[in-house]
Amino acid sequence: MRHAVILLLLTLSPALWAEALLVEKQRFEMDNFQTFNGQQIRKIQVGWESYGKMNKDKSNVILITHYFSGNSHAAGRYHPDDAAPGYWDAIIGPGKAIDTNEYYVLSVDTLANLSAHDPKVITTGPASTNPDTGKPYGLDFPVVTIRDFVNVQKALLDSLGIDKLHAVIGPSMGSLQALEWASAYPERVERLVSVIGAGRMDAWTVAALEHWAAPIRLDPNWQQGRYYGGQLPLAGLTASLALITQDALHPDFVNGANPDHHPLEQAPLTDIRQSHQVVNWLWGLAASRARMVDANHLLYLVRASQLYLAGMDKTLEQGLRGVRARVLLLPAVEDQILMPYLTEELQQALLKQQKSVTHKNIPGPMGHLNGLRNIDQVGETIRTFLQQGNPL
Amino acid sequence: MRHAVILLLLTLSPALWAEALLVEKQRFEMDNFQTFNGQQIRKIQVGWESYGKMNKDKSNVILITHYFSGNSHAAGRYHPDDAAPGYWDAIIGPGKAIDTNEYYVLSVDTLANLSAHDPKVITTGPASTNPDTGKPYGLDFPVVTIRDFVNVQKALLDSLGIDKLHAVIGPSMGSLQALEWASAYPERVERLVSVIGAGRMDAWTVAALEHWAAPIRLDPNWQQGRYYGGQLPLAGLTASLALITQDALHPDFVNGANPDHHPLEQAPLTDIRQSHQVVNWLWGLAASRARMVDANHLLYLVRASQLYLAGMDKTLEQGLRGVRARVLLLPAVEDQILMPYLTEELQQALLKQQKSVTHKNIPGPMGHLNGLRNIDQVGETIRTFLQQGNPL
Numbered sequence: 099m100r101h102a103v104i105l106l107l108l109t110l111s112p113a114l115w116a117e118a119l120l121v122e123k124q125r126f127e128m129d130n131f132q133t134f135n136g137q138q139i140r141k142i143q144v145g146w147e148s149y150g151k152m153n154k155d156k157s158n159v160i161l162i163t164h165y166f167s168g169n170s171h172a173a174g175r176y177h178p179d180d181a182a183p184g185y186w187d188a189i190i191g192p193g194k195a196i197d198t199n200e201y202y203v204l205s206v207d208t209l210a211n212l213s214a215h216d217p218k219v220i221t222t223g224p225a226s227t228n229p230d231t232g233k234p235y236g237l238d239f240p241v242v243t244i245r246d247f248v249n250v251q252k253a254l255l256d257s258l259g260i261d262k263l264h265a266v267i268g269p270s271m272g273s274l275q276a277l278e279w280a281s282a283y284p285e286r287v288e289r290l291v292s293v294i295g296a297g298r299m300d301a302w303t304v305a306a307l308e309h310w311a312a313p314i315r316l317d318p319n320w321q322q323g324r325y326y327g328g329q330l331p332l333a334g335l336t337a338s339l340a341l342i343t344q345d346a347l348h349p350d351f352v353n354g355a356n357p358d359h360h361p362l363e364q365a366p367l368t369d370i371r372q373s374h375q376v377v378n379w380l381w382g383l384a385a386s387r388a389r390m391v392d393a394n395h396l397l398y399l400v401r402a403s404q405l406y407l408a409g410m411d412k413t414l415e416q417g418l419r420g421v422r423a424r425v426l427l428l429p430a431v432e433d434q435i436l437m438p439y440l441t442e443e444l445q446q447a448l449l450k451q452q453k454s455v456t457h458k459n460i461p462g463p464m465g466h467l468n469g470l471r472n473i474d475q476v477g478e479t480i481r482t483f484l485q486q487g488n489p490l
Numbered sequence: 491m492r493h494a495v496i497l498l499l500l501t502l503s504p505a506l507w508a509e510a511l512l513v514e515k516q517r518f519e520m521d522n523f524q525t526f527n528g529q530q531i532r533k534i535q536v537g538w539e540s541y542g543k544m545n546k547d548k549s550n551v552i553l554i555t556h557y558f559s560g561n562s563h564a565a566g567r568y569h570p571d572d573a574a575p576g577y578w579d580a581i582i583g584p585g586k587a588i589d590t591n592e593y594y595v596l597s598v599d600t601l602a603n604l605s606a607h608d609p610k611v612i613t614t615g616p617a618s619t620n621p622d623t624g625k626p627y628g629l630d631f632p633v634v635t636i637r638d639f640v641n642v643q644k645a646l647l648d649s650l651g652i653d654k655l656h657a658v659i660g661p662s663m664g665s666l667q668a669l670e671w672a673s674a675y676p677e678r679v680e681r682l683v684s685v686i687g688a689g690r691m692d693a694w695t696v697a698a699l700e701h702w703a704a705p706i707r708l709d710p711n712w713q714q715g716r717y718y719g720g721q722l723p724l725a726g727l728t729a730s731l732a733l734i735t736q737d738a739l740h741p742d743f744v745n746g747a748n749p750d751h752h753p754l755e756q757a758p759l760t761d762i763r764q765s766h767q768v769v770n771w772l773w774g775l776a777a778s779r780a781r782m783v784d785a786n787h788l789l790y791l792v793r794a795s796q797l798y799l800a801g802m803d804k805t806l807e808q809g810l811r812g813v814r815a816r817v818l819l820l821p822a823v824e825d826q827i828l829m830p831y832l833t834e835e836l837q838q839a840l841l842k843q844q845k846s847v848t849h850k851n852i853p854g855p856m857g858h859l860n861g862l863r864n865i866d867q868v869g870e871t872i873r874t875f876l877q878q879g880n881p882l
Contacts, residue, residue: 266743349694
């Protein structure tokens with residue numbers, strides 16, 4: 099079936115082929131955004147993109163919420179010669195599981211987006227200019243939460259006249275936003291797909307996320323977040339991204355990617371300043387990503403994630419009370435970041451309140467990253483789920 | 491049965507009771523130690539202690555090899571009013587699984603022992619004075635390996651006239667030393683117990699261990715290891731110990747220890763510089779340990795662990811070829827550091843060469859730390875194993 103789609107695409111004229119897959123980043127701006135913790139941000143701008151076409155009654159809209167180190171580029175290419183398409187291109191597009199012939203799919207860059215220095219990302223965060231001072235906010239930027247990311251998305255949807263979502267779907271930190279949509283604005287969300295997700299951050303996961311922030315704060319160039327215009331805290335940022343990458347992976351994948359590994363390598367055996375090849379490989383991956391990333395944004399995304407509790411209420415049960423959406427949970431086997439027990443806890447909490455919820459495990463050797471790289475393994479499950487009747 | 495032992499102890503006279511449990515740190519010194527990588531250390535001293543009495547033909551000796559952040563204090567107390575006994579006191583002592591009425595049990599501080607500043611630890615490492623310069627070695631100390639730890643222990647045993655070990659038993663990094671004994675000096679080791687162990691460091695684990703070292707190198711006080719006499723790299727060291735502690739634990743334990751955790755705590759919600767209570771708890775645990783720890787020693791122990799391959803040969807199979815000991819493997823369920831697949835790999839490699847090997851899982855909610863805190867769960871397994879016939 100997938101082969102058939104590829105063949106079909108190959109036989110289309112180049113113009114049509116390009117039209118089907120090319121996407122464009124757009125900009126959404128707001129004045130005077132109030133954060134969940136009660137602070138004001140005078141000006142906000144975020145990037146967004148869309149795939150497919152909105153129907154007349156605006157009833158075919160699917161929102162994709164992105165993961166920690168992702169952005170709104172969920173599918174397609176900006177240019178025909180882009181090396182890679184958006185991260186979920188395997189399931190978003192014409193004829194794919196999230197079929198852009200049927201649905202109008204859109205996605206929005208979060209506040210404090212990790213890749214603040216990627217020219218294709220538009221975001222507002224500690225690296226942005228504070229209009230009150232003319233200088234970057236740094237740590238004066240308010241703490242923002244998953245609810246704030248949702249509220250920016252909601253403002254964009256309002257501006258487009260969209261008041262119902264056929265579905266909201268996201269992986270990892272995107273799953274938190276998706277669940278927050280269904281919890282905070284239940285009358286607007288018909289279906290929810292939480293991929294490699296959680297209902298709340300337990301003590302273990304809050305502590306685990308803190309290790310991602312620690313190396314940045316140790317870097318002498320970090321300077322309490324006031325490094326703009328000076329030396330960047332790249333060493334700390336790289337160590338942080340190396341840890342995030344490892345946490346997102348699994349032994350099978352790392353060992354497979356390093357088939358020549360030998361514990362007794364000569365360089366680390368003879369010199370404490372040198373490292374094993376697998377360390378150089380992992381740090382190299384991290385260093386190549388660090389140039390696009392803002393270190394303070396990483397701290398703010400860690401914090402937004404740590405503060406997550408569905409519905410932002412007193413308990414998980416209270417936060418989920420309003421949920422009306424059908425729910426599909428897609429945890430990944432051997433996920434080291436949002437361990438499958440977190441999805442299990444969410445499922446039990448939903449079942450206890452007689453919500454409509456099902457789940458399926460995403461298989462594969464990549465741990466947490468199965469939710470991105472192996473998403474095609476559950477494509478048909480998502481397709482079928484999206485065709486189920488509207489519960490609202 | 492354990493109650494019977496306790497009752498028995500309580501009925502002994504105070505003098506006997508003290509004699510049974512009090513231990514003393516001793517010192518062993520060597521000149522001109524040659525490391526595995528071919529370098530020389532002019533003077534070495536390490537601490538050691540023992541429990542029980544050696545028999546006449548010196549055939550009742552059991553060596554305990556310690557874990558990454560441990561030392562030779564495996565059992566007993568230095569003073570009757572010590573807050574806690576040695577780490578494996580639950581299984582080492584009169585009438586216990588490793589019965590000091592029957593065996594002479596000894597344990598030795600490793601080179602570059604983590605707790606270099608604990609007055610009860612005697613070790614030689616980067617914090618020691620280099621006799622050539624009169625100053626601490628820092629990074630001029632040679633890279634040392636698990637084989638070097640074993641060779642120091644072997645020199646001590648030689649000095650005591652001990653040429654056979656009834657058993658060598660160790661958890662975690664201690665399991666690597668125990669296996670190295672059986673691989674490098676097979677004619678000396680009758681039985682081997684590898685607790686929460688591994689046969690070699692795969693690429694995944696080498697990379698995972700590197701994250702323990704990274705925060706220290708980022709601390710501006712670290713100064714490429716030349717911090718002696720100046721500001722100590724305590725912030726980096728604390729972050730490192732916090733990560734090690736979390737890696738050694740499991741969600742069940744951390745969540746159980748933080749029953750009042752709530753993701754939406756006020757302090758981290760309103761101030762990016764503040765943290766969740768669970769983070770303060772974990773960092774507090776780490777900070778309280780940091781005062782005894784030397785940061786460079788931590789880097790050297792990470793490296794010694796990363797370089798591990800049983801027998802230090804070309805392959806695991808070649809390294810294990812000589813093993814004659816009976817082998818008992820005791821992995822912990824849900825161990826996040828030395829994941830159970832590493833024990834499985836070792837078991838398969840031993841079976842392939844028709845070695846005598848069995849295994850049993852240590853249950854409990856503490857992940858890797860089950861190998862320390864829940865060791866009594868496999869006490870009877872160890873006791874029975876030690877009674878099996880000598881295979882040499």
